[in-house]
Amino acid sequence: MQQDEFSDHFGILDAVELAVIVLKVGDDGQPRYVAMNTKAREATEFEHSDYAGKTALELYGGTIGRRALNHHLGVISSGKEATYDIVLPTEHKAKYLSTTLRPVFDSGGRLAYLVGSSADITSERERDEALELTRMALDKAEEASQAKERFLANMSHEIRTPMNGIIGMCELLKETDLDEQQQVFADTIFNSATALLTVINDVLDFSRIQADKIALHDAPFSLRDVVQDVGTLLWARAAYKGIDLRIDYPEDVPHEFVGDASKIRQILMNLLGNAIKFTEAGHVTIRAAYDPGAAKLPLRIQVADSGIGIEPSQMDWIFSAFEQVDRKTARVIEGTGLGLAITRALAERMGGTVTAASVPGEGSVFTVGLNLPQPGEAGPGGGDTPEVLGSRQAVSTAPGLPGPELPPEALKGMRILVAEDNRTNQLLVRKMLKSTGADLRFAGTGQIAVELFESEGADLILMDLSMPVLGGLDATRRIRTHEREAGLPECPIVALTANAQPSDVEACLAAGMNDFLSKPFRKNELLARILRQGKQA
Known part of the structure; x- marks a missing residue:
C-alpha cells in the first residue's frame, strides 16, 4: 500500500474493536502520532489536538514517555514487529495495555509508518496483582x-x-x-x-x-474399656471431694467400634474432669446409649453432674476458647478455659457433636454424639486404617492406666541402654529401674549410644531425641543399618523424649523406633513400655 493511500484510510480504523495508533516516521527518524481510533482515544482520554505531531516522549513525558519512545525506535531499528506492555496514566486510574507494534513500508521499501494495536489488560493485571498479594499474605500467614x-x-x-x-x-x-x-x-x-x-x-x-493439624488414627477399640478406664483414672479425684462417680454402660449397648480411641478418651477426660471440678456434692455420671435406628449420630455418651450448673446467658460461649463459667460467689476455677473448645473441635473432627444442657444450681448434662462404625462395617467417610510401619504399629501418646507394680528383679539380666544427655533424667531412670534388676548403661550422646550398641549390644534401648553430636533419630537409623549389615535381630527402641508432637511420633516410627513415651512420664508407664517391647523382642 502506498504511503498516501495508507493515510487516506485512517478513518477506517474506527471500525476496529482494538485500540489502534498510527505514527508517521519523519525524515529525522522520529515517530510522531498521526492517528488514534475511537478505542485508543477512549483509553488515553486524548483528543486529536493533544497527540497530533508529537512523539511519545513529548506526549507522555517522564519514564512512560521514554519507555514508549524506546519501543517505537526499537521497531524502526529492527524493521520487525514487537509486543510489549505499557501503562497509561489517565485521569481516573492507570490502564494496562498489551501492544503489538508493526512497521509499514512504502512502495520504495522505506519504513513510513508504525501501526500499533492494543488490548486493555487492566482487569487481568489487577486480578494477577490481587492474586499475588493474596499469595504473599497466605505465605506470611x-x-x-x-x-x-x-x-x-x-x-x-x-x-x-x-x-x-x-x-x-x-x-x-x-x-x-x-x-x-x-x-x-x-x-x-x-x-x-x-x-x-x-x-x-x-x-x-x-x-x-x-492449625488444622489434628490427625485421626482409626482402629478397632472397646468403648466400654475406654469409659471404664476414664472413670478409674478420675475416681480418686471424685472420691476426694466425696462425690459419687457412676458409670452406666448397659449390656445392650455395643462396645466394639472403629475410631480414634485416644481422641475419645481425651473428650471424656475433659468432660468428666470438668463435671468433677464444678460439683461440690452429689454425683457425676457417665452414661452410654446407642440407637441403631437414628438417622445420624446413633452413639451417645452423656456426662451428667449435680453441680453448680450454667447460667442461660453463658451457654452461648462455654465452648469458646479461653472462657470459663463465672461462679460469682467463689473465685474462678483454675484452668486455661480451653477444655470444652478442644472437646468440641475433636468431636467435630470425627464428624460428631457436643451439646450442653443445664439448670443453674441443679447440674449440667454434656452429650457427645458420634457415628462410629462397628468392626466389619464401612465408616461414614471410609475411615483411616491403623498406621503400620514395618513391625512397628502407630502408638498413642494419650495417658493410659498405669501398669501393675513389678516384683523386685523383674527385669533382672535385661541389658538396657539409655541414650539421654540430661543428668537429672539419667538419675530419674536409674532410680525408677533400680529395683528391677536391669543392667543399665548410659550414653550422653547419640554417637556414644551407637558405639556402645555396636560394641556391647543391648536387649532394649531408651532413646532421647535431642542430644548433642548425634540426635536420637539419626542414632536409630545407624543402629538399624548396623543390625542389617551384621545380620542381627532388631533391638527394641523406645523413644523417651520431651518432643510430644504427633509429627515427632511419626518421625520416630519412620526412623525405626518401636514405641514412644513422652516426658514427663510415670514410673509405671516406663515399666509398661519396657515389658511390652521386651516381650515382643
Whole structure:
C-alpha cells in the first residue's frame, strides 16, 4: 500500500474493536502520532489536538514517555514487529495495555509508518496483582503459623524436660517413708506439676486444632474399656471431694467400634474432669446409649453432674476458647478455659457433636454424639486404617492406666541402654529401674549410644531425641543399618523424649523406633513400655 493511500484510510480504523495508533516516521527518524481510533482515544482520554505531531516522549513525558519512545525506535531499528506492555496514566486510574507494534513500508521499501494495536489488560493485571498479594499474605500467614508451631514445640520441649525431673522425682519421693507433713508437701508438688502439665497440653492441643493439624488414627477399640478406664483414672479425684462417680454402660449397648480411641478418651477426660471440678456434692455420671435406628449420630455418651450448673446467658460461649463459667460467689476455677473448645473441635473432627444442657444450681448434662462404625462395617467417610510401619504399629501418646507394680528383679539380666544427655533424667531412670534388676548403661550422646550398641549390644534401648553430636533419630537409623549389615535381630527402641508432637511420633516410627513415651512420664508407664517391647523382642 502506498504511503498516501495508507493515510487516506485512517478513518477506517474506527471500525476496529482494538485500540489502534498510527505514527508517521519523519525524515529525522522520529515517530510522531498521526492517528488514534475511537478505542485508543477512549483509553488515553486524548483528543486529536493533544497527540497530533508529537512523539511519545513529548506526549507522555517522564519514564512512560521514554519507555514508549524506546519501543517505537526499537521497531524502526529492527524493521520487525514487537509486543510489549505499557501503562497509561489517565485521569481516573492507570490502564494496562498489551501492544503489538508493526512497521509499514512504502512502495520504495522505506519504513513510513508504525501501526500499533492494543488490548486493555487492566482487569487481568489487577486480578494477577490481587492474586499475588493474596499469595504473599497466605505465605506470611503460613510462615507465622509455622513460627508459632516451632515456638510452641520448643517451649513444650524445654518445659517438659525439667518437669520430667520434678514429677518423676516427686513420685519416687512419695514411695519413701514420709511423715504426714512431708506427705502433704510431696502431694502438693506432684499435683501442682501435674496441673501445669495439663495447661501445657491444652495449649498445644488448641494450637494444633487451630492449625488444622489434628490427625485421626482409626482402629478397632472397646468403648466400654475406654469409659471404664476414664472413670478409674478420675475416681480418686471424685472420691476426694466425696462425690459419687457412676458409670452406666448397659449390656445392650455395643462396645466394639472403629475410631480414634485416644481422641475419645481425651473428650471424656475433659468432660468428666470438668463435671468433677464444678460439683461440690452429689454425683457425676457417665452414661452410654446407642440407637441403631437414628438417622445420624446413633452413639451417645452423656456426662451428667449435680453441680453448680450454667447460667442461660453463658451457654452461648462455654465452648469458646479461653472462657470459663463465672461462679460469682467463689473465685474462678483454675484452668486455661480451653477444655470444652478442644472437646468440641475433636468431636467435630470425627464428624460428631457436643451439646450442653443445664439448670443453674441443679447440674449440667454434656452429650457427645458420634457415628462410629462397628468392626466389619464401612465408616461414614471410609475411615483411616491403623498406621503400620514395618513391625512397628502407630502408638498413642494419650495417658493410659498405669501398669501393675513389678516384683523386685523383674527385669533382672535385661541389658538396657539409655541414650539421654540430661543428668537429672539419667538419675530419674536409674532410680525408677533400680529395683528391677536391669543392667543399665548410659550414653550422653547419640554417637556414644551407637558405639556402645555396636560394641556391647543391648536387649532394649531408651532413646532421647535431642542430644548433642548425634540426635536420637539419626542414632536409630545407624543402629538399624548396623543390625542389617551384621545380620542381627532388631533391638527394641523406645523413644523417651520431651518432643510430644504427633509429627515427632511419626518421625520416630519412620526412623525405626518401636514405641514412644513422652516426658514427663510415670514410673509405671516406663515399666509398661519396657515389658511390652521386651516381650515382643
